[in-house]
Amino acid sequence: MEKKSTCYLCKGCGIGEALDFEALAKAAKEQKITEIKEHDTLCSPEGVAMIQADVDAGVNALLIGACSARFKTDEFSFGDAIVERVSLREQVVMCSEPEYEDEEEPGEDRLMLAEDYIRMGAAKLDKCQPLEPYQPEEEIVKDIMVVGAGPAGLSAAIEAAKVGTKVYLVEKEDHLGGFMSKMAKLGPQTPPYTNLEENNLEELIDQVEASELIKVYTSATVAKTSGMPGLFDVSLSTGDEFKVGAVVQATGWLPYDPENLKDDLAYGSNPDIITNVQMEEMAREGKITRPSGGDVSAVAFIQCAGSRDENHLPYCSAFCCLVSLKQAMYVKAQNPEAAVYVIYKDIRTPDQSEEVYREAQRQGVIFIRRDETYPTITESGGQLKIETKDVLLDDQLEIEELDLVVLATGMKPNNPKVVDAPLVAFGVNQDEAKKIADQALADCEDWSILNLDYRQGPNLPTIKYAMPDSHFICFPYESRRTGIYAAGNVRRPMRVTRAMEDGVGAALKAIQSIVGAEKGCAVHPRSGDMSFPEFAMQRCTQCKRCTEECPFGAINEDEKANPLPNITRCRRCGTCMGACPERIISFKNYSVDMIGRMIKSIEVPEEDEEKPRALCLVCENDALPAIDAAAQAGKKWSPYIRFIPVRCLGSVNLVWIADSLSAGFDGVMLMGCRHGENYQCHFIRGSELANVRMSKISETLDRLMLESERVKVEEIGINDSDKVIEVLDEFMEELDDLGPNPMKDF
Incomplete structure (x- = not known):
């Protein structure tokens, strides 16, 4: 043109x-x-x-x-x-x-x-x-697959079908419903939010079976998933094969193993010490009794039994408080005179669920706030006794003659944990991180939900605790595999009603990704971006850097290690471009040469003019908005600084650093999102990878005979408008102390 x-x-x-x-x-x-x-x-x-x-x-x-x-x-x-x-x-x-x-x-x-x-x-x-939108040779498929038929999966299938999308619903059990099929009743969901409600699972199943757009496979698992958004090929254990445009993984949760609570809460020492799961199954069968035999007239619920505990599950399992309140009401409904105690660290009843808490109080449930230590459970005279400290009364309590003690155990996502190096290299070197990742892969190689035919492995990469989330703040439902969305308790702990809402959200995201693939544009975080990476394969050295460092598994390899891009998997972050030592990867509106030309277009005054120059490569997702906010707040910074926005710090190629310093810039700063354990990088690994690459920049600086302090990486969040000024001022002061770049006049 x-x-x-x-x-x-x-x-x-x-x-x-x-x-x-x-x-x-x-x-x-x-x-x-x-x-x-x-x-x-x-x-x-x-x-x-x-x-x-x-x-x-x-x-x-x-x-x-x-x-x-x-x-x-x-x-x-x-x-x-x-x-x-x-x-x-x-x-x-x-x-x-x-x-x-x-x-x-x-x-x-x-x-x-x-x-x-x-x-x-x-x-x-x-x-x-x-820009010319990417259009695959095959026609985009608009159907979706939902794996898991619990409340989230059922809800995802129903709502997707309502908007005209064909759904393949795959369930490994011989029936639908997941754990919901074991529940006696649901917590209050409608005003006045005080009465337990009937389990509406049958209604959901009826909707699924009545829909002509939902094809159900029970007693089936996914044998293989290959391809890319809009063109996934799926094979089931039953021998069935089909194509879909996107996938929703709603595989639910697994109860935390109570055997791990033997020492802390005496589980297994007495049959009348049970879990909330066992309690629910008992209520479902019709009557709550002592497993050892006899009626129930005194029950104690112990909250956070293995949750919010670094020795067990460090996170809150979200559903335990409401389940215990519901089960306390089961006991009261069966025997209004029963003594019911809830021993808690914190009661968490968000939204309208606060009314459930109040209703339990009205029914006579006694709440006792304990400290961080677990209560002591012992047997006395054929019944159970609990000793604990009441924090509110500042007194030691003994609760005797208990018929049942119910441990409110938490949940784990029904998903293999996949550690991803170097993202997980929190304070360890990259070799050690690779060992951790390899061991995690070995631990789960025989267990996969989707059996992805990806170069990076068969499972969805996970954040902490095996949750296959892409980014736990900015982009719910997104996994690190484009077009595959997690929903319900496999994504994060939540109660039934939230899981159903989650299923709807994931289904809509799946449909959205298919629309994006059809238009040839990216999904979050660069929604609508029509650019895509192009590979000049004649210069490829088969180093595999692009395939190893892509955060989203968008690049496979052939038998000769040539990269095989799957464009609709790509999020357009440019991490592959930053990784490539031969600079063979480019976008029509973003390339190594393009940013290089921008750097070379900046006029660098000679040394005797005493006008230093600093280049800042800034992440467009967090650092750039922080800079804009600082400016609009009236903040000032040195006029000797030049900003160039980049899609992600992962896209920064080391040649830009070398070119800048060779051109006489006195310093180069990279501003990106927080990395590490509580990362904020929109592209998952970009900021982490940039730090790894910059740790090796000293070799380039040594070759140029320059101080390593001239190159710096800073973490800047979107709300760090004050910090960004401090960082810029400090950097300019450091450059002033170092003096002019000796290459300035060459």
């Missing part, structure tokens, strides 16, 4: 008064843009109409110097035209001091800053190519 480029400069928001537009036009012309236009308010209907008229007349590459690219996205979208935004407002005018040399002319540093950003934007625009 022959480009016809025009630069549009906005004078609104104080930009016109702060900058010399003739100088900005000159800077744009240095980068091959000959047509320059100005407008008082470019985002106004008149300004947008001016640009649209030019696009209609044939302009197809637009450089817009105005506010941050994070603002006015709808106004500055013009169909197929290539648009590059330059942040003159946040990254120039708002963040720098006026420094007027006289009453009418702006200061030199601010103007140089603006000129550099115009050059950088124009250099990138020159290298950008029109």
Whole structure:
């Protein structure tokens, strides 16, 4: 495509008064843009109409110097035209001091800053190519597979069918319902939220069986899943085969093994010490009795039995409090005179469930708050006795003549735990992390839910505790395998009603991913992105870096270790691009060469001018919004800093660091999301990988005879607008102490 480029400069928001537009036009012309236009308010209907008229007349590459690219996205979208935004407002005018040399002319540093950003934007625009959405040779399949027919899986299947999507529902048991089929009643779900409700499982099953769009497979497991979103090939243990566009894994939960509580809570020492699961099954059968024989007139429930305990399950299992309240009501309904005690650390009844707690109090259930130590359970005279400390009364209590003690044990996700190096290298070196990952893979190699035919293994990678979540804050339902979504208690602990809601959410995400595959665009976090990685295979050395480091398993390998990209699996983070030592991977609007050209377009003053230059490669997901927020809050930073947004720090190629320092930059900083145990990286591993790569940058610096302090990596969250200023100021002070880059004048 022959480009016809025009630069549009906005004078609104104080930009016109702060900058010399003739100088900005000159800077744009240095980068091959000959047509320059100005407008008082470019985002106004008149300004947008001016640009649209030019696009209609044939302009197809637009450089817009105005506010941050994070603002006015709808106004500055013009169909197929290539648009590059330059942040003159946040990254120039708002963040720098006026420094007027006289009453009418702006200061030199601010103007140089603006000129550099115009050059950088124009250099990138020159290298950008029109986007052509990826379209596979085969027609995209719009059906989905739901694995697991508990409340989450049933709900996912029902709601997907309601919007016209065909569903293959796969259940390993010979019946539908999961653990819900073992439940006597459900907790209150409708106003006034005080009465237990009938188990509506049969109603859900009836809806599934009545739907012509739901094909049910019971006593079946998934033997193999291959392909990519829109084109998954599935084989079942029954011999059935079919294609689907996306997958929902709703495989539920496993009760925490009470055998682990022998020492802490005497489980197994007396048949009348039971778990909440055993209690529910007993209620389902019709009557609550002592396993040792006899009626029940005194029951104690012990909460957090193995949950919120670093020796067992470190997390809250979410459902235990409400289940104990429900089961306490079972006991009261059977025998209103029964003594019922709930011994707890904290009672957690969110939303309308608070009414359940109040109803239990009204029915006479006694609540005792204990400390961190477990109660002592002993047998006395054929009955059970509990000793515990009542924190509220600050007194030791003895509860005697108990017929039953119910341990509120927690839940584990029904999913193999897959450790992923180097993401899990929390404080350990990469070799050790690889050993941990290999051992975890060996431990679960015979156990897989989906049996993925992926180079990275058959199971979904997990965060802590075997939960196959992609990101536990920003993107619920997403796994690290695009087009495969976790729902219900396999994703995180939750109660039945939440699991059903979760199933709906995952089903809608699955459908959304199919639509994205059909359009040729990415899913979260770069939703709608039409770019995709292209491989110049003639230069590939089969090093396998791209396949090993891709956070989403988007790249398989052939027998000769050549990468085989599965484009609809790709999230467009560019981690493969940053990993490739031969730089054979690029996007039409994001490449190693493109960012390199931006870096080279920045003017670096000579040493005697005493104007240092620092380059900051900033994550567009967290660091860039923090920088924008700081500017809008009136914060200032050095006009000697130049920002280049990157899709993820994982996409940063080391050649950019070498080129920057060779060009005379005094320092380079990478700003990205938090990594480690409680990571915040939107692309899972990008920030972690960047830190691993930067740890090896000293070799490059030694070769250039430069100090390692000139390259730095900082964690910046989206709400760190104050921290970002401190980090920038400290870095500039450090560079001032180091002195000019000795390569500045070469």
